[in-house]
Each structure stands twice: as C-alpha cells, then as structure tokens.
Amino acid sequence: MNRIKQKLQEDKKILSIYFTAGYPTLNDTVKIIQDLEQNGVDLIEIGLPFSDPLADGPTIQASSTAALKNGMTTTLLFEQLKDIRKTVSIPLILMGYFNPVLQYGVEAFCQKCEEIGIDGLILPDLPLDVYQKEYETLFKKHGLINVFLITPQTSDTRVRAIDDASEGFIYMVSSASTTGAKEGFGPEQSTYFERIAAMNLKNPQIVGFGISNAQTFQQATSHTKGAIIGSAFIKHLTQNGVDGIGGFVGQIR
16 A cells, blocks of 8 residues: 555654755755654655746745755755655655656656655646646556645635545645745634534545644644645755754744
C-alpha cells in the first residue's frame, strides 16, 4: 500500500511540513527530511523551486529564488534523494509547478520518483481534466498519488469531481490568497471547513495556507484530517538554519 494511504489510516491528526529543496543551503535537503521525521512529523512536502511561483507568498518565493541561486535543479534533487529510503520511512511528496516536470520528461520524472520512493505529487497548475486524459495512467503505473487542491471558491460539483479522481487526500487551501502564515482563521474559513466536512467526501482533507502555530493547527484540524505548515517553517529555517527543527515541531502540537 502507498505510504500516504497507510499514514491516513492512523488514528491521529496529520502534521505535514513543506520546505523548499536546496534551502537554506544547497545540501540541507536530506538533513531537514531526516530531522522532521525524527521529531514526529507525519508527512513531508518537498518543494521543487521554480522561477515563477505564482501561487506562493513572499516567504516561499524568496526560498525558491535562493534555492535556484544555490544551484538546485530537479536532477540534483533526485541525486540528493536517491538513498532517502535507507533512513526515512514516512510519506514524501514532491510539490511544485508542472513546467519543471515537463522539462525533465513526465515519464522519466515519474520513473525517478518510483525508484527513489516518492509517494505522491502536488502540481497545482496541472488541471484535473488534463491529468485524467494524459497522465493518470502514467502516475498510477509508477505508484504515485496525485493530490488535487480545492479552495473556498471551488463549487460542490467540482469538489465531488476532485474527490472521485483522488486516491489519497485532498489539499484544502484555506483561503483564495497566496501562501503565508496567518494569526488565525476567521468566519469565512470556518464556514468553508464546515461545508466541506458536511459533504462526507471519501478522501480525507488536509488544510494548507495560513497554518503557523498550535492555535491555527488546531483550528484547521477541527474538521479535517490534518494541516500543512510551509511559510512558518521556512521562516524558521531562514532565521535558524537547520538547527532547532525539533523545537519548531514541538510548538505545533
């Protein structure tokens, strides 16, 4: 069974951490992954840096720019991760824009993910219909779960279509804005969380965008299976490097 599916079956709220590969320094990627697992994180999203990250807030954009300046490439990331399954057992997801995957070659990319032990992909700019028509068979052949995003503006009909097409979890974007840490969720987000919970979807939902501390983690997971922290963790890396990851994770739950 895919590691994502296994993890989702556990009777606990999922804490997922996102970080940008090759940041803060080029060779930090593996150490960050290992430290996150050792400190109790359930799932890790490894960001593929991209030169034009439209959906990302300033913190993740800056980390992506720095990672590219550091020399991070898709090929180098695969090289860094080639032995990751010797030391890490939790689910690993690559997250990024579809352009670098196309440039690498979609089939070659999926093959490399399978060889390394990557469990899934989050490609926000890969439309559902294009995925189903052109890439679904290929992704499944290599054991990759494709994770789709929904927002407060996503219609019920669209949510159901995404649920039908999904096999792991649905990435529930908390607001229509770009990524970034927030102090808390307002009535709009609460209504959205309740609306999706009431739909009784077959796939669990994990909330991203705006999770930064124990309060927002608890708010986000009151109606969902888990939450993703990205910008707040990258800020921690910016200020502290790879030291103190345990302290950061310990403040969340």
